[in-house]
Amino acid sequence: MEKWVYLVLGGTVGTVSRFVLGGLVAQRWGTALPWGTLAVNLTGCFVIGFLDVIFERKFLVIHNYRILLMTGFCGAFTTLSSVMLETSDLLKEGQPGYAVGNIVLTIVLGFVFFKFGAVLAEMI
DSSP, X not given: OHHHHHHHXXXXXXXXXXXXXXXXXXXHHOSSSOHHHHXXXXXXXXXXXXXXXXXXXXXXXXXXXXXXXXXXXXXXXXXXXXXXXXXXXXXXXXXXHHHHXXXXXXXXXXXXXXXXXXXXXXXX
């Protein structure tokens, strides 16, 4: 039960942080390009990369802190950070082809599925 509390707490803070940061950046830089989303995604990728090294190589932390900050906060802040962590893990495992494939498939198929959902919704 305890891990769920950490997950929900991290997810709640991550969601609010995404909304606030994305909005602030969009207000400042406009929306001609999705600057707010870009800022959130890049920040989330930086944070999860930083935490991955800190938690695995620098400090031993309890698993619940990993759940709080990486799964909860970063996962709710941006799922792109999770894709980058998993891609990094594939590289660590000596699977560069799968790492590149993971990024390409996530972005390309993500967009294809997005469009498929949109087309399907238009048919309803």
